[in-house]
Amino acid sequence: MLEFSAEHQLIQSEVQKLCDNYEDDYWQAKDREAEYPMEFVQELAEHGWLGTIIPEEYGGGGYDTLEAAIVLEEIAASGAGFSGSMACHGAMFVPRSILNYGTEEMKSTYLPKLASGEKLLQCFALTEPDAGYDSTSISTRAERDGDHYVVNGQKTWCSRFYASDYMVLVARTTPREEVSKKTDGMTLFLVDIDDALEQEAVEARKIEKSIRRAVPSYEVWFEDLEVPAENVIGEVGDGFSQVMDGLNEERVVIAAEAVGLARVAIDRAVQYAKEREVFDRQIGANQAIQHPLADAHARMTSARNLTYQAARAFKEGRDVGEAANIAVYMAREAASKAADQAVQTHGGYGVATEYDVERYYREARLSHIAPISDEMIKNYIGEHVLGLPRSY
Template sequence: MLEFTDEERLIQSEVQKICENYDNEFWQEKDRNAEYPMEFVQELGEHGWLGTVIPEQYGGAGMDTLEASIILEEIAASGAGFNGSMSCHGAMFIPRSIINYGSEEMKKEILPQLASGDKLLQCFALTEPNAGFDSTAITTRAERNGDTYVINGQKTWCSRIHASDYMVLVARTTPLEEVSKKTNGMSLFLVDIEDAKEQGAIDTAEIEKNIRAAVPSYEVWFEDLEIPAENLIGEEDDGFYQVMDGLNEERVVIAAEAVGLARVAIDRAVKYATEREVFDRKIGANQAIQHPLAEAHARMTSARNITYQAARAFKEGRDVGEAANIAAYMAREAASDATDAAVQTHGGYGVATEYDVERYYREARLTHIAPVSDEMILNYISEHVLGLPRSY
């Protein structure tokens, strides 16, 4: 079983206190109206949690993926589910691009604003309609013109752009046909979203989804967007490797969120099973109810262990690729099993919004697609862990 340090338990406690201010009705309303929980995010910022991974010298908490995972798990487990954890998810890993690769001038200007919550960096623009998971196939272009870069292209599935002041954008600085390796020629840029709007160089459209979400996603178009050359993050043409460096971290925090989702689904199901009476007995006395929940708890606990194994490996600077991918895969499986069992436990009420478990069920399904699909995770394990031939 997991053991947390006193400091880690304090983080859990402090985050739980904030979450207690936002009840089931709050999250049901956000889900029903597909409304971003800005007041919740702002309170996290006021307490310094949006600056979790930002170094202390720039006003942040100086923590790491481990503490970010604890925070996001507790948010999801509080009842907020993914509507809560995904609303601040980006703040826990997107700033890494600046922390790891940004110039000192960029760090001094941007990171303190993010740490205080005065500004938000919650949007990462990588995916394109004709590229999908093949990030090397992106065509959004950034061309150097003196002291500026001029950007043209399209991105999709950009979450939280409506609630962000800045965006990290991945664009080609060298066309695909001119590079020796297709992973070369991409670069990272920091985009001031308000400045882009003032230029009239950015347009967005929300993607309509049948699965409601308080964290909407957008298509984004760039037309002759000019950004200062100093907004280049890291070295020109090395962006692909910088992106890959951060994806394992995102897999770890997503795994923690899925674990939190599994936890709250099991908790709600157990509560209902100990209160609901049918045929003059609590339904929780029936093995048909007990066993699926016990199995879900076992899977959740196993996924939680591998998730924090990966988080500690990341914190200690050890290779995290295998653990991060397995954690992401096992946690989403655990979330699906737990939410399915919770819906089944509730019977007909399992699809009633007042009990929340139908929302958790919907949210668990999303984890199998984003930010990376089950198939891509299994591809990684097949090739890099088992040593099988590359399949794509």
């Protein structure tokens, strides 16, 4: 079984205490009203958790992906589900762009503000309507003009746009038809969202959706947005490799969130199975209820072990491609099985919002397509792990 150090157990305990302040009716209301849980995120910031991966020299926690995974798992498992964990999930990997590739001036300027929660960097703009998962096909352009770049184009599924002060934007600085490799010619930019709005060079439209409603996503249009040249992150034209470097980390933390979702779904089902009596006995005494829940627990435990194996590999600087992709794939499966059985255990009440399990069911389904689909995960495993020919 998975064992955590005393320090990691303390992190779990502290996050659990904070989450106890936000009961089920809070998360139900946020989901129902499609309202971002800003109060929760601000309290996380006040306690330093949004600065988890930021080094101590910049005022952060000095932790890494492993600790970020612990924080997000506990948030999801508290009952918040993805409504809570995804609300702050960007803070656990988006700043990595600055950490890994930003200049020292950029780090000293922005990281202390992010660590304290004074400013939020939670928005990552990569996906485009006509590109989808094919990130090399993005067409948003950034053209150099003196001491700044001018950005034009469109992004979609930009989560937490209005809940962020900054955005990491991926744009082409060289058109795809002018590069020898389709992965060349992309660059990362740090965009000040308030400045972009003041320029009247950005427009955002909320995407109406039925899943993870508390964490809004947006379509965003850029028209002659001016971004200072010093806001380039890393090397001009090398943005694709920088993006890929961070995606494995995102997959590790998403796997942890899915594990947390599986945990809370199982917990709620078990609680109901102990309390609900039909035919003069607890329904949990029936193998038709008990065995699927035992199966869901076994799947969750297995996925949890894989997730933290990947997180430790990342922390130790080892190649995590295989581990991260398998972890997120299995954690999604575990979350879906657990949420489905939680709904089944509740019977008719499984679709009643007051019991929350229908929300966990919806959120578990979302995990199979965002931020990367199951099919793309299997493509990676087929090509890079099994050595099969590229399939797409």
